[in-house]
Amino acid sequence: MRPGVWLAGAAVLAFLLLFLVLPVGRVFITAFLDADGGFTLGHIGTFFDQGLMRESFFNSLYVAVMSALWAALIAVPLAYFTVRFDFRGALLIQTLGVLPLIMPPFVGAVALQLIFGRSGSINLLLGEHLGFTLPIMEGLNGVVFVAAIHYFPFILMNLTVALRNIDGAMEEAALNLGCKGWRLFWRVIFPLAAPGFVAGASLVFVKVFDDLGTPLVMGQTNLLAPQAYLRITQVGLEDPLGYVISVIMIVFSIAAMALSARALKGRDYATLQKGGASIQRRRLTPAAAVAAYAWIGLVLLLVLSPHVGVLLLSFAQVWSYSPLPDALTLAHYATVFQDSTGMIQNTLLYCGLAAGLDVVLGVTIAYLMLRTTLPARQWLDWIATASLAVPGIVLAIGYLRLYKGMVIPGTELLFTGTWVMIMLAYAVRRLPYALRSCVAALQQVHVSLEEAAESVGATQLRTIRRVVVPLMAGGILAGFVTSFITAAVELSATILLTSAESQAPMSYGIYLYMQSVAGRGPGAALGVLAIVVVAVGTYISHRVVERTGQRFAAQAPVGVTVGGKA
Amino acid sequence: MKKVSVQCRNIRLSYGSTEVLKDVNLDIQPGEFFALLGPSGSGKSTLLRLIAGFNRASSGQLLVDGADISGQAPWQRNIGMVFQSYALWPHMTVWDNVAFGLVERKVDRATLKARVGAALELVGLQDYGARRPNQLSGGQQQRVALARTIVIEPKVLLLDEPLSNLDKTLRVQMRQELLALQRRLGITTLFVTHDQEEAMTTADRMAVLDQGVVQQVGAPAALYDEPVNTFVAQFVGTMNLLPGRVRERRGDGLTLAVEGVGDLALPLRADAPPGETLMLSFRPHSLRMGTPGAEQVSSCIALAGTVEAREFLGEVTRYRVRVGTHSLAVDHPHRAGGAAFPVGDVVSLALEPSQARLLPR
DSSP states (O other): OOHHHHHHHHHHHHIIIIIHHHHHHHHHHTTOOOOSSOOOSHHHHHHSSSSSHHHHHHHHHHHHHHHHHHHHHHHHHHHHHHHBBTTHHHHHHHHHGGGGGGGHHHHHHHHHHHHHSSSHHHHHHHHHSSSOOOTSSSHHHHHHHHHHHHHHHHHHHHHHHHTTBBBHHHHHHHHTTTTHHHHIIIIIHOOOOOOOHHHHHHHHHHHHHHHHHHHHHHHHHOOHHHHHHHEEEEETTHHHHHHHHHHHHHHHHHHHHHHHHHHHHOHHHHHOOOOOOBBBBBBOOOOHHHHHHHHHHHHHHHHHHHHHHHHHHHHOOOOOSSSSSSSSSHHHHHHHHHHOOOHHHHHHHHHEEEEEEEEEEEEHHHHHHHHOOOOTTHHHHHHHGGGGSHHHHHHHHHHHHHHOOOTTTTSOGGHHHGGHHHHHHHHHHHHHHHHHHHOOOOOOOOOHHHHHHHTTOOHHHEEEEEEIHHHHHHHHHHHHHHHHHHHHTTHHHHHHHSSSSSGGOOOHHHHHHSSSSTTTHHHHHHHHHHHHHHHHHHHHHHHHHHHHHHHHHHHHHHOOSSSOOO | OOOOOEEEEEEEETTTEEEEEEEEEEEOTTOOOOEEEEOOSSHHHHHHHHTSSSSSSSSEEEEEETEEEEOOOOHOOOOEEEEEEEOOTTTOHHHHHHHHHHHTTTHHHHHHHHHHHHHHHHHTTTOTSSSSSGGOHHHHHHHHHHHHHHHHHSSSEEEEEEETSOOOOHHHHHHHHHHHHHHOOEEEEEEEESSSHHHHHHHHHEEEEEETEEEEEOOOOHHSOOOOSHHHHHHHHEEEEEEEEEEEEEEEEEEEEEEETTEEEEEOOOOTTTTTTEEEOOOGGGGGEEEEOOOOOOSSSEEEEEEEEEESSEEEEEEEEEETEEEEEEEEEOOOTTOOOOTTTTHHHHHOOOOOEEEOO
């Protein structure tokens, strides 16, 4: 093996150790260390002795489970409709699948408060005309409501893919043996797609369990993530309970992911074979069409309400105790452009650098993993992917603790006080997304293409540059964009790591604005800008992925399986 | 169980503007093992799926046991189908896969147990009930798929390229098992394949399809010996074709002008008027090859050519012999120690008229 391979592996490993493993390890150690530096379970005991902590723990569980449940209720019918029926609504559902994700959930929370809150539009109208109100946004259920409409696309997308991959013959065999309708769905279709469902649902669970922004904005602090945040910011970096909470959050994230991995293990039901057809599409009967459109319409209304709410809010002069804003204005946008151009620039800078770093790491890890015999290369993938289980706030706490007091050489600047910290946190948190993109892209490049280059005289490095990377370009760009847009709406690490307002990115700015009633207008305007950035990015990555897919499809000769398994 | 007939009456089927089945008429006898043979895209699978109820004809009738079932949904038909990919549900055990159809039919537990057990035993997998499909070999999966279908005692059994995913030795073994099973159960069986050997070895009768049209129906030997057109001639077995213009017709024969070969006097009857082009067709093994100048049987059609290439196939050696502008396949029986004709050799070919046929172009 060439020294370059070792060097690349060592560099990646160093990065992962410094900015993921060691900070998180530090959090774990601190949670189990007593004042004298000995091992103790005392902090864990303290945690469960405190009523507030116990309550937060069970609240977090409740919110995460209920959110996954409600998200499933929204997503399962939609996924089934798209795959099963031949109707125009399918495109609508695709759109539904992206819309919520392009908006940070805590922004949506503010808008939903205005529409579904106690004195929101819906309840004002209900109270006035029908004499009752719906406590949708009250308490923990409010968080569940916001989370469910924000995160259901994870289930929708995973389940749709899983359903699409079912070999049509699987269903036809059941029909042939006399099975139809609901029984067909429950006995054959859903079990075959279940791994996709479990993957999506566990993702929702983890996301909600770790979410900091939404509960904070909604004033629900008796949950784990807000408690960790409050402990660290108010009691101080030395308070062990903040670390115990962090450990619990990681353990639950890992448990949820392990569960999903277990569910998927040996059950790769992607049964569609080359040249096989997916399950057959049908025409909807008129009655079914009405029902389907009604459901889609209802979900669309729900899903769009945060967007509409934020948009209205960004143009509203005053919007309080009325179903709709009293008057419209552009003043908030003017404020934002006057005060917050720095934030927009910061977001572009941090997220651009982080996403760049991610694809470089992603390509390197993918290549080491799939194309070299570097010992323990799989570990790079596992470590990088493990960051999915690390909540942003935990990573931030780890950074603050591990690099406490460290000064950048040659300056007086504290390492933890620079924006580099924020950028690195983004890079580590979004690395799994970019990595998966890069791995998928490299798997599509058949080894023989590289061997051909080497046989005509290109060195390994030249082959990577002239053959591998160009062929991976689509996947790399998709990975970049995914990292970029998800980092742009990241709040939990940002809140803790932003040490000066001049360093604040947009997500932090929105959060700050939303703290005061007067700031809601500009906050919403900034939110609209963030949504536009994310929407454009999402669209670009979607197009790129689609186009690359077509290119590869056109290239693959008949009989040659594209992918590593051939 | 009662054996039923299957009849297709003027069946047409289109996807958009492409017509996939064009006026298909078939009469399949009760208990018959019937093969649908054709190249990919010929419409044979479409026809099979139509009988199963997964496709709907644009027009025409589908009669099973004399009753039109065109309007029935797949789950109402009780027509069993074995899929090319087997379509075994990976989330169920072998036992549950086989029991599936009986559960749908709300068969009581004791009967279900007995019938699933019997079906598994029939295919020799009685010890595999607890396994998952992906723990079985291809041949075993094939048997499970078969057991799952026959356990419901279907009126008709449909097999969609059932052997195409098996390796060659297993394919031969399975097709014999399939035939034995069909004989034992007596179910009317339709079998789709693109492999003419498979069709010929198993089927009582077969239909050759091309471009949505039934080209010919008949017993395997009849199709092999008396193809009605060049497509069937070439699809069922290997066939040499020499195009030639009819020069003159006599009472008991005609003279065919074959380009690059010359005039051939043939003791064959044909209705074609002088000037029309016909194809003289004959199988590779019906040519006798010898050195030129050797004694010729006068009743035979004589051709002269040069050996271009040869393939040793075991029982025979297949030569490519250039005759004029045409290249003919000639099978020469192989015997240990027998002399071979080297490439470049000039040879004479003799064809018995009874083994040749004239086909429309």
